[in-house]
Structures are given as C-alpha cells and as structure tokens.
Amino acid sequence: MLWRLTLRSLWHRRATLVLVVLAIALSTALLAGVERVRQETRDRFTSTVSGVDLIVGKPSGALNLLLYSVFRLGEPVANLDWESVEAITERPEVAWVVPISLGDNLRGFPVVGTTTDYFRYYRYGRGETLRFSAGEPFDDVFDAVLGAGVAARLGLKVGDEVVLGHGTGTVSVRRHDTMPFKVRGVLAATGTPVDQSVHISLAAMSAIHLDWVAGTPLPGRHTSPDQARSRDLQPDSVTSLLVGLNSRVAVFQMQRWINTRAPEPLQAVIPGVALGQMWRMLGMVEQALRVISVAVLGVALLVMLSALLTALNERRREMAILRALGARPWQIGLLMVGESALLSLVGVVAGVLLLQGVAALAMPILSERLGMALSLWRPAPLEALWLLVVLVSGTLVGLIPAWRAYRHTLSDGLTPRY
Amino acid sequence: MSTEVLRCQDLCFGWRDSPVLMLESLCVAAGERVFLGGPSGSGKSSLLALIAGLVLPQEGCITVAGQDLASLSAAGRDRWRARHLGIIFQQFNLVPYLSGLDNVLLAAALSGIGRASGKERALALAERLELSEVLLARKAIELSVGQQQRVAAVRAMIAEPALLIADEPTSALDDRRRDHFMTLLLRESERQNSAVLFVSHDQRLAAHFDRHLDLPTLNGAAPCSGD
Structure with a gap:
C-alpha cells in the first residue's frame, strides 16, 4: 500500500x-x-603497444616518442641514422626490429614507411598479429597496404591506384603524383591506429622523395617510377624503431645500451613506462x-x-x-x-x-x-x-x-x- | 446507560506549564450522537489529538472503545485509531493524488481490511452515500467539495468504527448540501451503530443530535490560544 x-x-x-x-x-x-x-x-x-618492448628515436621525451611512433599523434622531431638501426639490429638481445618512417599522408591518413616485418611482429590486444582481410604485404616498391579504416573511408580495394601527399597534415599542397601506388593489401580491423595508416616499404619512401630536397621538389627533375626502381633506394634514416627482445628481462639493459652506447644520441622508451607518465x-x-x-x-x-x-x-x-x-x-x-x-x-x-x-x-x-x-x-x-x-x-x-x-x-x- | 465508546476522565493536557485542556469528564455512549460546540481557541485540536491517541494527557485517562489509550504503545494507539475511530475533517479530507476509491481502500488497508472485501464494502457504503462507482474512480481533486466530503465519510466509516469524529465537516458546504450531507452521514452512522462526536461552532446543526455539549464550558483551562 x-x-x-x-x-x-x-x-x-x-x-x-x-x-x-x-x-x-x-x-x-x-x-x-x-x-x-x-x-x-x-x-x-595499452593494448596498442602490447608486443613492443622498446621504442627508439631521437631524444625528444619518452611520451612524445611513444605518441608519434605508435599513435601517430604529434610530430616527430628528427630522424635516426640507418647505421643506428643496423647497430641495434645486430645486438644479441634483439629479436626483431621494425623501422617506422613517417612524413607523408594519403588524404590525411598517415603513411608509414616500414618493412614487411611490421606485419609479422607487430602485436596488439592480447598478443594478436595483424591479419590481411584482402591481398598481401607490399612486394613491389609502389605497393601500399591500407589499414581497415583507410580502405573503408576512402572506398579503396586491392588493385586501386592512390597518390600520396607530402607532409603529415590533412590537406597536402604538394603531392607525389608522378609516382602513384597500387593497393596490394588491406588489413583487418584492429581498433588501433594501424587501421588509420597506409603502409609502404622504406624503399618506396625513398623513391617518392628522390626529386625532393629539404621538403620541396627540385624544379625540372622528374624521375619516373621505372627509373626510381633502378636507383639505390636504401634509406639514410628512419623516424623511429619498434624493438622486440628475445627476453623481457633484458629490457633495462638494452635500454641503457641504446641511451648511452648507440652510434648517435638516441632515446629508448619502454612503452608501459611512457604510458604510465601519460596516465599520471x-x-x-x-x-x-x-x-x-x-x-x-x-x-x-x-x-x-x-x-x-x-x-x-x-x-x-x-x-x-x-x-x-x-x-x-x-x-x-x-x-x-x-x-x-x-x-x-x-x-x-x-x-x-x-x-x-x-x-x-x-x-x-x-x-x-x-x-x-x-x-x-x-x-x-x-x-x-x-x-x-x-x-x-x-x-x-x-x-x-x-x-x-x-x-x-x-x-x-x-x-x-x- | 449502554457501553461507552469514549470516556475522558480528569484530563489535563498542555504545553509546559500552561494547560490547554482541563476536562473533568466527557463520555459518549455507543451509538450516541453528541454535538460539541467548540469555537477556535477552545482546546478543540488538543481534545481531538488526545482522543485519536496522537498525544497522551499529562494527567487523567482516556478510554476509546473500551481501551485505555495510555496503556497502549504509540504503534498500538495508531492501530487502535485505524480500527475504532473514523475521522472527518473540515475540508481537503482526501489524499489528492489518489482516486476516491483508493482513499477509502487506503483506510481499509490501514485498519486491516483485505483489499477485496474493502472494495465491496466501499462500493456498498458509497452507494448509500449517493456516490456512484464512476465518481469513486475519479481523482480526489476532480471531485466537488460535497463529493469529497461524502468520500471522506465513506472512508471514515469503512471499518465500522465505534466512534466517528467529525470536525466541522460541513463548513465548506452551502446550506442545502450541508443538510443533505448531515442526513446521509447520520443515517449511515446509525445503520452501523457508530457513535458520532460532532464538533462545530454552527449551533444550527445541534438539532440533529441527542446531546449538546459546549467545550469552553467543559474546559476548565480557559485557554487563550488553542488552535
């Protein structure tokens, strides 16, 4: 009642x-x-960087390095030399190294220059690897692999042709239109920034910048894609490195080695530690x-x-x-x-x-x-x-x-x- | 004299040292109709609160339906009131957001009558008080004052109380409706054999009653402010 x-x-x-x-x-x-x-x-x-033990780049603050290397947030400050990449790769503690080269975009989506190891070693969530929903990893210089979000948003599929823009902004004044790319593969959705990225090889990254110096195209130089293929496309530098170790126990030792003994001044960041900084x-x-x-x-x-x-x-x-x-x-x-x-x-x-x-x-x-x-x-x-x-x-x-x-x-x- | 439904003996009630009510004796026999003339300030509110068992007197004894109220706990007095007393106020007698029927059923529930038999009794009683089932289904605020007072009468009598207390129930009604209400109320209380203690300052109504009392005369406390 x-x-x-x-x-x-x-x-x-x-x-x-x-x-x-x-x-x-x-x-x-x-x-x-x-x-x-x-x-x-x-x-x-946390799940986006679940499989990475160290992130290496030019000294710019742990959080900054983590944010631009993995989350494509913020701007990279400087590149590290290829020699350093080789020196780190040769260390016995290191299981794998995935170089990351940033600086271009596809209609606002960041372009990641990397190696095919990226698809093999990158882990997200509870240690899941990347899967292809269509196609396969890039093989030719002018192949691109799209994240699920990019493909969906731009309506692209395997076989389509795309032209990359220079710079990391959403609108590019300068475009690499002499060297179009072909979509070779599309990754399955992961819920991480990978979905929003376009992946090309490091060689492709070098190729599209052959006619460029200090961020501007040289007037009168027009290298064709075929000419580019015949040139030496070994990169001089990359933006950062994702490093996986054989044993997590070695992580502090390896970090100290990179911070103090690498060929140039570098900073190695443990993702969890950097994230901890961010949470604080x-x-x-x-x-x-x-x-x-x-x-x-x-x-x-x-x-x-x-x-x-x-x-x-x-x-x-x-x-x-x-x-x-x-x-x-x-x-x-x-x-x-x-x-x-x-x-x-x-x-x-x-x-x-x-x-x-x-x-x-x-x-x-x-x-x-x-x-x-x-x-x-x-x-x-x-x-x-x-x-x-x-x-x-x-x-x-x-x-x-x-x-x-x-x-x-x-x-x-x-x-x-x- | 038949059995008493109300007996107040040597009552003294007041706030701190100033008594509001001093009553040597007030008795109502079963089925009796008593008119109690009580203007504002005569200690009427206190007397009603005492009889209802909401408060206890500092001295003296009140017996309602054969039960000495002082010997009951507060909860016991609340139960006793629900079962043996029916109360009708001046106006705004009903819980405004409930229908007339729900107002009656609420009283039935509090006096321990089951819902089904409560409804049956409510409808029968309402019919005798000239309230249709349609009217009973309306919300209290949608009823006229006269209808509200009749619903209040149904509610007060649903448990067939030994004593019905009416506190100026007709003051908001015009002459014609007042006489009609009095007729219905008294007829029904007689049918149920409920005694009626009718408190009013309107002496014209006194003619309906067996016995006339005057509270200011009865009250030895000569209060200056009661209500």
Missing part, C-alpha cells in the same frame, strides 16, 4: 519531478561516462572531471531535496490525513525516503540510457580523434560503484524530508499548521 502511495504521489507531481530525474540522470551519465572513457582509453592505449598527467584531468561530476551530482541532489521539501510543506495536510487513518510516523517517513529512492533509481536508469545515447554519438568522433576504435558501450568496472553512490546518496537525501515529515506528524496532530 505504501509502495502504491509512493508511485501515485510521484506520478501526481511528475511535471516538476521530471527535472529532478533529469538532473540525476545528467550527473549519473557524467560520472559513469568519465569512468568509461578513462577505462577504455587506458585499455586501448591525465590523472589530474580525470580527477578534475570527476570533481566536476561529483559537484553536478551534489547539485542534482540539492534539486531533489528542494523539490521534496517544497512539496512537503504542501503535503502537511496529506500527512495529517494519513495519521488520522492510522498511519505510523515511520510509515510517513518511509514514504519520503521511498520517493527519493525511486527518483534516484529512475534518474540512474535514465542516466545510463543517456550515456548509451551520448556514447553512440561520441564514439565515432572520439575514435577518429584518437585514431582508435573506442567502444563506450561496455560499462567500466568502477561504473557500478558510481551508480551505487548516486542511488545511495539520492536515497539518503530523502531522510531529510522524512525527518521533517516525522516531526510535522508529531507536532501537527490532526490539524496541520501551514
């Missing part, structure tokens, strides 16, 4: 209470959303977001409290009636707590639905910005805790009007004072 009374009473005041539910829904969506984005970005970033930096932002979310929750709870207390004054007559019918003071208090609990519950459910809606809208945008397929459908482990916090604190807010209603019923008797 009390339950019925609660439902009817809430329904009676639904016009005002919709705002209360909305406020709670918003704060729930914020709290849960922050948690989801946090969890998902961490998972994604982002931790403050996350903390700030969380504080804001909690503040929004506080406001929502105040909105609810004010709605319940305002209604309570109008309901003193109702309380007196219930008392006259034999309702116990605690039953009247329970009515109040029941209302706040139910409002919180509806608010939390609405908040989760709202979050799913926002996630659906935000996922493509966020995924594009990060170059990774974020999935925000899945509740984060800590999310349940926040939902519980909203529910419990919302219910507890009901104790205040409950207490006041209880006091009223004792002092009002059968004739409420207004």
Whole structure:
C-alpha cells in the first residue's frame, strides 16, 4: 500500500519531478561516462603497444616518442641514422626490429614507411598479429597496404591506384603524383591506429622523395617510377624503431645500451613506462572531471531535496490525513525516503540510457580523434560503484524530508499548521 | 446507560506549564450522537489529538472503545485509531493524488481490511452515500467539495468504527448540501451503530443530535490560544 502511495504521489507531481530525474540522470551519465572513457582509453592505449618492448628515436621525451611512433599523434622531431638501426639490429638481445618512417599522408591518413616485418611482429590486444582481410604485404616498391579504416573511408580495394601527399597534415599542397601506388593489401580491423595508416616499404619512401630536397621538389627533375626502381633506394634514416627482445628481462639493459652506447644520441622508451607518465598527467584531468561530476551530482541532489521539501510543506495536510487513518510516523517517513529512492533509481536508469545515447554519438568522433576504435558501450568496472553512490546518496537525501515529515506528524496532530 | 465508546476522565493536557485542556469528564455512549460546540481557541485540536491517541494527557485517562489509550504503545494507539475511530475533517479530507476509491481502500488497508472485501464494502457504503462507482474512480481533486466530503465519510466509516469524529465537516458546504450531507452521514452512522462526536461552532446543526455539549464550558483551562 505504501509502495502504491509512493508511485501515485510521484506520478501526481511528475511535471516538476521530471527535472529532478533529469538532473540525476545528467550527473549519473557524467560520472559513469568519465569512468568509461578513462577505462577504455587506458585499455586501448595499452593494448596498442602490447608486443613492443622498446621504442627508439631521437631524444625528444619518452611520451612524445611513444605518441608519434605508435599513435601517430604529434610530430616527430628528427630522424635516426640507418647505421643506428643496423647497430641495434645486430645486438644479441634483439629479436626483431621494425623501422617506422613517417612524413607523408594519403588524404590525411598517415603513411608509414616500414618493412614487411611490421606485419609479422607487430602485436596488439592480447598478443594478436595483424591479419590481411584482402591481398598481401607490399612486394613491389609502389605497393601500399591500407589499414581497415583507410580502405573503408576512402572506398579503396586491392588493385586501386592512390597518390600520396607530402607532409603529415590533412590537406597536402604538394603531392607525389608522378609516382602513384597500387593497393596490394588491406588489413583487418584492429581498433588501433594501424587501421588509420597506409603502409609502404622504406624503399618506396625513398623513391617518392628522390626529386625532393629539404621538403620541396627540385624544379625540372622528374624521375619516373621505372627509373626510381633502378636507383639505390636504401634509406639514410628512419623516424623511429619498434624493438622486440628475445627476453623481457633484458629490457633495462638494452635500454641503457641504446641511451648511452648507440652510434648517435638516441632515446629508448619502454612503452608501459611512457604510458604510465601519460596516465599520471591525465590523472589530474580525470580527477578534475570527476570533481566536476561529483559537484553536478551534489547539485542534482540539492534539486531533489528542494523539490521534496517544497512539496512537503504542501503535503502537511496529506500527512495529517494519513495519521488520522492510522498511519505510523515511520510509515510517513518511509514514504519520503521511498520517493527519493525511486527518483534516484529512475534518474540512474535514465542516466545510463543517456550515456548509451551520448556514447553512440561520441564514439565515432572520439575514435577518429584518437585514431582508435573506442567502444563506450561496455560499462567500466568502477561504473557500478558510481551508480551505487548516486542511488545511495539520492536515497539518503530523502531522510531529510522524512525527518521533517516525522516531526510535522508529531507536532501537527490532526490539524496541520501551514 | 449502554457501553461507552469514549470516556475522558480528569484530563489535563498542555504545553509546559500552561494547560490547554482541563476536562473533568466527557463520555459518549455507543451509538450516541453528541454535538460539541467548540469555537477556535477552545482546546478543540488538543481534545481531538488526545482522543485519536496522537498525544497522551499529562494527567487523567482516556478510554476509546473500551481501551485505555495510555496503556497502549504509540504503534498500538495508531492501530487502535485505524480500527475504532473514523475521522472527518473540515475540508481537503482526501489524499489528492489518489482516486476516491483508493482513499477509502487506503483506510481499509490501514485498519486491516483485505483489499477485496474493502472494495465491496466501499462500493456498498458509497452507494448509500449517493456516490456512484464512476465518481469513486475519479481523482480526489476532480471531485466537488460535497463529493469529497461524502468520500471522506465513506472512508471514515469503512471499518465500522465505534466512534466517528467529525470536525466541522460541513463548513465548506452551502446550506442545502450541508443538510443533505448531515442526513446521509447520520443515517449511515446509525445503520452501523457508530457513535458520532460532532464538533462545530454552527449551533444550527445541534438539532440533529441527542446531546449538546459546549467545550469552553467543559474546559476548565480557559485557554487563550488553542488552535
């Protein structure tokens, strides 16, 4: 009967209470959303570099090196000499080396100059290797292998011809149009930046820059693709190196060797350590977001409290009636707590639905910005805790009007004072 | 004299040291109709709260339907009130967001009557008070004041209380509706053999009652502010 009374009473005041539910829904969506984005970005970033032991580049800060080498975020500062690549490759601790050469794009998608070892050794997620959904690794100089996202977005398939643009921006003024590439393979989707990349051989990278000096084409020089094939296309330098070791135990030893004894000043970064740096930096932002979310929750709870207390004054007559019918003071208090609990519950459910809606809208945008397929459908482990916090604190807010209603019923008797 | 449904003996009730109500004796016999003249400030609210068992007197003893209220716990008094007392207020008698029927069924539930038999009794009682089932299904706020008061009467009598307390139930009604309401209320209370304690300052209504009392005369506390 009390339950019925609660439902009817809430329904009676639904016009005002919709705002209360909305406020709670918003704060729930914020709290849960922050948690989801946090969890998902961490998972994604971590899984993208799951198989790499060291990343080597010119000294520019661990995080920067990691971000541009693996996540294609930010700009590389300088290249490392091919001699260093060879020196590192020859170390006994090293199992494999994948050079990365950046600096061009295909209609905004980054072009990665690398070797076929990339397809063999790169690992993501729980140690999964790259798979081809069509075609095969590049073989000829002018072959390109597209990430799943690139192929889908540009509508390209094996056999299509593409022209690369110079530079890492989204719009290229200068294009390598004398040397078109043929799509040789398309990779299966991985949810990592690989999906957004175009892969060509290091030789191809050298070839398309034969007529270029310091970032500009030399006037009057037009090397044809066939002429290029006959030239020495061994690269002088690459942007960075992904290194896999025979044993992870050697990672610190190898890092020290590269940092101190390599032919030129280099920096070797352990991906996990660099990511740790990033999480520490982002931790403050996350903390700030969380504080804001909690503040929004506080406001929502105040909105609810004010709605319940305002209604309570109008309901003193109702309380007196219930008392006259034999309702116990605690039953009247329970009515109040029941209302706040139910409002919180509806608010939390609405908040989760709202979050799913926002996630659906935000996922493509966020995924594009990060170059990774974020999935925000899945509740984060800590999310349940926040939902519980909203529910419990919302219910507890009901104790205040409950207490006041209880006091009223004792002092009002059968004739409420207004 | 038949059995008493209400007996107040040597009552003293007040806030701190200033008594609001001092009552030597007030008794109502089973089925009796008592008119209690009580203007504002005569201690009426306190008397009603005492009889309903919401508060206990500092001195004296109140017996309702044969039960000494002081010997019951607060919960016990709430239950006793639900079962043996029916109360009708001046106006705004109903829980506004419930239908008339649900208002009655709420009272039935609190006095321990099952839902099915409660509904059956409610409909029969409503019919005798000239309320159709259609009217009962309406929300309280959609009913006219006269209809609301009749729903309140149904609700007050659903558990066939030994004592029906009506606190100026007709003050919001015009003359014609007031007389009609009084006729229906008294006829039904007689049918149920419920005693009626009717509190009003409107002496014209006194003619409907067996016995007339005047609260300011009964109340030895000469209060300056009661309500």
